[in-house]
Amino acid sequence: MGDQEEFDLIIVGAGPAGSTAAIYGVRYGLKVAFFETVDPVSQLTLTPTIENFPGFEGNGFDLLQKMKDQATKFGAVHKFENVEQISKDGDYFIVKTDTGIYRAKAIIIATGGKHREIGIPGEREFVGRGVSYCATCDGNFFRGKKVAVIGGGNTAVEEAIYLKEIGCDVVLIHRRDELRADKAYQDEFFSRNIPVIWNSIPRKIEGNEVVERLVLYNRVEDREFSIDVSAVFVAIGITPATEIVAGLGVERNSMGYIKVNKKQETNVPGVFAAGDCCDNPLKQAITACGDGAVAANSAFEFIKMKFQTG
Numbered sequence: 001m002g003d004q005e006e007f008d009l010i011i012v013g014a015g016p017a018g019s020t021a022a023i024y025g026v027r028y029g030l031k032v033a034f035f036e037t038v039d040p041v042s043q044l045t046l047t048p049t050i051e052n053f054p055g056f057e058g059n060g061f062d063l064l065q066k067m068k069d070q071a072t073k074f075g076a077v078h079k080f081e082n083v084e085q086i087s088k089d090g091d092y093f094i095v096k097t098d099t100g101i102y103r104a105k106a107i108i109i110a111t112g113g114k115h116r117e118i119g120i121p122g123e124r125e126f127v128g129r130g131v132s133y134c135a136t137c138d139g140n141f142f143r144g145k146k147v148a149v150i151g152g153g154n155t156a157v158e159e160a161i162y163l164k165e166i167g168c169d170v171v172l173i174h175r176r177d178e179l180r181a182d183k184a185y186q187d188e189f190f191s192r193n194i195p196v197i198w199n200s201i202p203r204k205i206e207g208n209e210v211v212e213r214l215v216l217y218n219r220v221e222d223r224e225f226s227i228d229v230s231a232v233f234v235a236i237g238i239t240p241a242t243e244i245v246a247g248l249g250v251e252r253n254s255m256g257y258i259k260v261n262k263k264q265e266t267n268v269p270g271v272f273a274a275g276d277c278c279d280n281p282l283k284q285a286i287t288a289c290g291d292g293a294v295a296a297n298s299a300f301e302f303i304k305m306k307f308q309t310g
């Protein structure tokens with residue numbers, strides 16, 4: 001026990017929710033550490049253009065870097081370590097990472113989500129050889145080539161716009177006949193004349209060494225067809241990265257999102273959650289920041305009540 005570094009508050013995640021919680025926690029006078037992992041990477045870092053975060057316009061990576069820098073400037077400790085297990089030891093939480101063991105009085109889970117897979121033949125086989133979940137990471141390899149983006153939400157539309165901008169010949173594939181993306185994104189998307197294949201579900205990704213073809217099924221016309229593409233960018237949403245709380249008895253909903261109340265409290269005293277890993281209605285950087293601030297405030301009140309009274 002003696003070598004375990006102790007913090008008041010440990011935050012698992014360094015996306016907008018985790019970084020904001022770190023800023024608020026440290027400014028409440030708490031000793032704070034926030035842990036960043038590469039799996040999953042914050043969705044914000046993958047966002048090419050941010051236009052709906054008040055006071056900021058630019059790319060998601062830069063916005064998040066500013067948040068993390070702000071947290072460390074005020075004294076929060078940023079650690080690039082993968083949190084593998086969280087358990088209880090009396091009044092304390094024990095946080096085990098790939099390289100260390102830490103103690104904390106309270107925990108904020110801000111782990112966000114991982115990209116969702118379609119689950120079709122060829123998808124996993126061609127990851128890194130034409131199948132990608134991140135246009136800003138991999139789009140450059142396909143300049144001047146025909147690529148497909150799958151999905152109809154904000155991410156898919158943003159990625160299609162980005163890929164078109166960098167010179168890809170992009171087509172959007174959506175399973176229905178209207179997009180889910182916000183109107184502002186749709187307006188921008190349609191103004192660029194990016195073609196859309198509607199009502200079509202991906203069935204197979206084919207090729208030899210690399211992706212060559214996407215096989216689709218038009219569910220209205222009840223017919224299978226294929227298009228020749230060099231890359232398939234999958235943007236069909238995220239699944240929450242919340243396995244880490246399973247052993248703590250933290251309640252999650254049927255889709256795996258952590259259940260929280262308005263104070264970002266979970267059912268386990270001392271464990272709070274913020275951002276995309278929670279069962280909140282809106283998944284945006286700005287709401288993740290709000291969650292993070294509330295979670296830090298609640299953690300502060302919890303620590304004050306439990307450890308500093310009497």
Ligand code: NAP
Pocket residue numbers: 047049050051052118150151152153154155156158175176179180201202235236237238282283284
């Ligand atoms: P999303 O909003 O959940 O949209 C997923 C899209 O993929 C939907 O259009 C869905 O079709 C489609 N889809 C789902 N499963 C599919 C499957 N198996 N095969 C084919 N298509 C499938 O996911 P997202 O776009 O990644 O966004 C996630 C959250 O982050 C959202 O809350 C979004 O608003 C937010 N976000 C915000 C911004 C921003 O404001 N800058 C940017 C990116 C994301 P249906 O429409 O038919 O369900």
